[in-house]
Amino acid sequence: MLTLVNLIVPAAESAPPAHQSSGEGSHLQLVQREPVQRERVQREQGQEKLDDVLNRSTRWHSSGTSLDTELRRLSEQSGLTVLRDRRLDPHQLCEFSVDGGTLRSVVNEITQQLKEASYEQSGELLYIAPRQAARRYSLLPDLFDEQMKLVKGRWKADSLAKVQRNYTLNWQQLTSPREILEDLSQQSGTVFVNLDDVPHDLWGELRLPAMSFERCALTVLNQFDLTIQPELSDGQFRISAPDTNVTWRRVYRIDRKFREKIEEDAKAVNISADVRWTGDRAQVEANLEGHLWWTSTQRQFEEPTQNPNELVPPAGIKQRLFTLQVERATIGALIREFRKQGIPIEIADEMSEQVQTLLTNFVQVKASRQPALQFFSDIFGDFFEEVVVEDDRVLLKHPRQR
Numbered sequence: 001m002l003t004l005v006n007l008i009v010p011a012a013e014s015a016p017p018a019h020q021s022s023g024e025g026s027h028l029q030l031v032q033r034e035p036v037q038r039e040r041v042q043r044e045q046g047q048e049k050l051d052d053v054l055n056r057s058t059r060w061h062s063s064g065t066s067l068d069t070e071l072r073r074l075s076e077q078s079g080l081t082v083l084r085d086r087r088l089d090p091h092q093l094c095e096f097s098v099d100g101g102t103l104r105s106v107v108n109e110i111t112q113q114l115k116e117a118s119y120e121q122s123g124e125l126l127y128i129a130p131r132q133a134a135r136r137y138s139l140l141p142d143l144f145d146e147q148m149k150l151v152k153g154r155w156k157a158d159s160l161a162k163v164q165r166n167y168t169l170n171w172q173q174l175t176s177p178r179e180i181l182e183d184l185s186q187q188s189g190t191v192f193v194n195l196d197d198v199p200h201d202l203w204g205e206l207r208l209p210a211m212s213f214e215r216c217a218l219t220v221l222n223q224f225d226l227t228i229q230p231e232l233s234d235g236q237f238r239i240s241a242p243d244t245n246v247t248w249r250r251v252y253r254i255d256r257k258f259r260e261k262i263e264e265d266a267k268a269v270n271i272s273a274d275v276r277w278t279g280d281r282a283q284v285e286a287n288l289e290g291h292l293w294w295t296s297t298q299r300q301f302e303e304p305t306q307n308p309n310e311l312v313p314p315a316g317i318k319q320r321l322f323t324l325q326v327e328r329a330t331i332g333a334l335i336r337e338f339r340k341q342g343i344p345i346e347i348a349d350e351m352s353e354q355v356q357t358l359l360t361n362f363v364q365v366k367a368s369r370q371p372a373l374q375f376f377s378d379i380f381g382d383f384f385e386e387v388v389v390e391d392d393r394v395l396l397k398h399p400r401q402r
Contacts, residue, residue, distance in 0.1 A: 050080070050121050050124065050126075051121075053079065053103065054078070054102060054103045054104040054107065054121075055102050055103070055104060056078075056102060056103050057100070057101070057102060058077065058098065058101065058102060058103050058105075058106060059098065059099055059100065059101075060096075060097065060098040060101075060105075060106050060109075061097045061098075062094045062095055062096050062097070062109075063095055064093050064094075064095055065094055066090060066091050066092065066093060066094070067084070067088065067089065067090055067091065067092040067093075067094060067110070067113070067114070068084065068090040068091075070094050070110055071084055071110070071128070074103070074106060074107070074110070074126075077103065078103055078126075080124055080125070080126050081124055081125050081126065081207075081208060081209055082128065083125060083126065083127045083128065083206075083208075083219070084128050084129075085127070085128065085130060085133060085134075085223050086201065086203070086223045087129070087130055087133070087223065088114060088117065088128065088129065088130070092113065093113075094109075094110060094113045095113070096109040096110075096112075096113065099368075100323075100325075100368065105325065105327065107119055107126070107128075108327045110128070111128060114128075116130055116131045116132075117129065117130060117131060117134075118130075118131040118134040118135065120134045120135070120137050120138045122137075122138075122211065122215060123209055123210075123211060125208065125209055125211070125219075127219070129222075129223075132292065133222060133223070133225070135292055135295050135296065136222060136225075136242070136288070136292060137218065137219075137222050138295070139288060139291050139292065140214075140218050140222065140227050140242065140288075141212070141214055141215060141218065142248055142291070143227070143242060143243070143246055143248070143288055144214040144218075144227070144228070145248075146246050146247075146248045147229055147230055147243070147246060148160075148163070148230055150230070151230045151231075151232060154232055154234070155230075155234045155235065156234050156235070158189075159189070159190070159234050159235040162188045162189050162190065162213070162235075163188065163190065163213045163214070164212075164213070165188070165212075165213060166210045166211060166212055166213075167184065167187060167188065167210065167211065167212075167213060167216050168207070168208060168209065168210045168211075169183075169184070169206075169207070169208045169211075169216050169219070170206075170207045170208070171183070171203070171205065171206065172205050173204055173205040174202045174203075174204075175202070175203055175205075176200060176201060176202055176203070177199070177200075177201055177220050177221075177223075177224075178195055178196070178198050180203075180220055181195060181198065181217065181220060181221075182195065184213070184217060188213055189235060190213075190235050190236070190237060191235060191236045191237070192228070192237050192238075192239055193231060193236050193238050194239050194240075195239065197226075197239050197240075198220075198226070198239060199224055214228065217237075221239060225241065226239055226240065227239075227240065227241070227242045228240075229243060243288075244287050244288055244289055245287065246287060246288075247285055247286055247287050247290075248285070248286075248291075249283055249285045250283075250286075250291055250294070251281055251282070251283050251284075252281070252282045252284060252294050252295075252297075252298045253280055253281055253282075253298065254280060254282055254297070254298055254301050255280055255301060255332070255333075255336075256279060256280050257332070257356070258301055258360070259277060259282075261360065262282075262297055263275070265297070266293065266297075269293065271286070271289075271290050271293045271294075272286065272287075272290060273285060273286035273290045273294070274286070282294075300330070300362070301330060301333065317343065317372050317389060317390065317391055317392065317393070317394065318372050318373070318389055318390065320372055321369040321370060321371060321372075322367055322369070322370050322372060322375040323367060323368050323369055323370075324365050324367050324375075325366050325367070326363070326364060326365040327364060328362055328363075328364055329362065329363060329365075330359060330361065330362055330363075331358065331359045331360070331361050331362075331363060331380070331383060332359030332360065334363060334365070334379070335347070335359070338394075343394065344392065344393040344394065345393070345394050345396065346393055346394070346395050346396070347384075347395075347396045347397075348395070348396065348397045348398070349399075354399050355399050358383055358399050358400075358402065361383065361402070363379060365378075365379055372389045373389045376389055376394050377389075380396055382400070383396075383399065383400055383402070384396040384397060384398060384399055384400065385398035385399075385400055386398050
């Protein structure tokens with residue numbers, strides 16, 4: 001079945017490529033990568049820049065507008081390239097409001113309008129996709145790096161260097177994924193030995209930011225649950241499902257108090273991994289399936305990120321008005337954030353098994369200038385029978401049975 005999709009909403013002020021091949025169809029601009037030792041720093045700087053963009057304050061109202069309309073608006077306001085996975089319905093209607101939040105809040109609201117959707121960030125690209133596909137998109141470059149180690153002694157140095165360059169994909173309306181990969185192959189001097197295995201589709205015009213060779217290929221193939229694997233023959237790649245036999249090591253940051261629960265959960269779902277804990281850092285050696293599970297688990301226990309100015313010093317808590325927006329966080333993570341901002345939260349029998357289990361429950365907070373008693377009661381009242389707000393502390397007593 002042929003499906004016509006408009007995959008991307010290009011950034012409003014994107015400049016045209018500096019060099020472009022002649023003729024019609026799709027085009028590629030080759031950009032020489034910086035030396036390898038600089039790549040990690042550049043990725044971190046790019047991530048910080050993207051985080052700064054998504055943390056910009058905004059007001060947003062959507063009332064029955066299509067998903068593509070919202071993504072186009074998001075691209076215009078952020079200056080980012082916003083990519084919609086081919087499996088998401090561009091005509092899905094969105095209805096939500098964000099008042100005094102951030103662009104990240106808008107992205108979260110958009111993904112919540114879709115069933116089982118999430119997003120990933122890569123440089124200046126924001127990729128919105130089915131949740132599992134989005135998480136896989138962030139992990140497949142690690143798998144690619146591990147597989148490339150197996151051919152470094154067999155491939156020519158020139159072939160390896162071409163794979164380490166950046167490319168900018170740029171194609172016209174009604175271009176097929178195979179044509180896009182053919183251009184990538186021609187410009188990089190590599191060969192996809194089974195290009196005909198890529199399903200047929202037609203995509204709308206778009207221009208991606210400069211990305212690594214593997215990220216360019218994955219941006220296309222991940223939308224079909226496929227990836228690339230290097231062949232032993234010089235400069236050749238095979239398109240296939242991800243190899244679940246390859247393992248690699250990755251670090252996850254999770255509060256150590258959840259270690260036992262996480263290990264029990266991993267065992268219950270048969271996640272095989274070599275895990276070494278150092279404080280709040282878990283070094284995990286696992287395959288793709290294992291890392292998908294650990295990535296999901298880490299996000300469940302992430303600390304909520306808030307503007308410290310929205311919280312208040314401990315003195316006079318009862319007389320204060322509170323404004324706070326948290327899309328999703330555990331009770332325990334939220335309490336830790338309050339304490340970090342100088343608001344003492346005291347819990348009776350905090351170390352008991354019942355309380356520790358309760359602290360793993362998730363909450364969503366949307367409060368604007370609420371009195372202290374209402375604010376803390378709304379957050380903790382479903383979990384503790386008694387919420388006492390005093391001038392210098394908040395007391396939580398008698399955990400509820402859940």
